[in-house]
Amino acid sequence: MVSAMKCPKCGGNVATALVEEKVTHVVNVAGTRRRVKWAVDFETLGLVIFHSDADDKPCIFTPADGEKLLQDLVTWLLSEDDEIYPEIVHLFAESEVVSNDSR
Numbered sequence: 001m002v003s004a005m006k007c008p009k010c011g012g013n014v015a016t017a018l019v020e021e022k023v024t025h026v027v028n029v030a031g032t033r034r035r036v037k038w039a040v041d042f043e044t045l046g047l048v049i050f051h052s053d054a055d056d057k058p059c060i061f062t063p064a065d066g067e068k069l070l071q072d073l074v075t076w077l078l079s080e081d082d083e084i085y086p087e088i089v090h091l092f093a094e095s096e097v098v099s100n101d102s103r
Contacts, residue, residue, distance in 0.1 A: 003092045004052070008069060009059035013052040019074050020045040044074050 004013040024041040027034055047061040047070060063070055072087040084092055 006091045006093070007049050007051060007059050008073070008091060009049070009061060009065075010051075010056075012056055012059075014049050015052045016050040017073075017077055018048040018050075019077060020047070021074075044070060046070075047073060047077075 006012070007014050022043045022045055023039050026037040026040050028037075044063065046063075049059045049061065050056075051058070061070055061073075069088075072085060073091075076085045076088055
């Protein structure tokens, strides 16, 4: 059984994520001919996470909340790779066990 993705803000199950990016394209023009280089640069602006429970308010995640985690999430969400990246595998765990061994 596949675990649900957990929201990094509230821990709820993720149903849909909207990724907001600022994308830069380059268009080289020679007369009436154009050559477009798509998405030569982009900046992740944020992530809006909607949960499985429709009554929950969405969580908004921006670079200020943790740029590394945001980038890891967006990279995985926008990829076609079904493998869960090690950096975000904890978001798929049913529960996290924390050991406090003070021996």
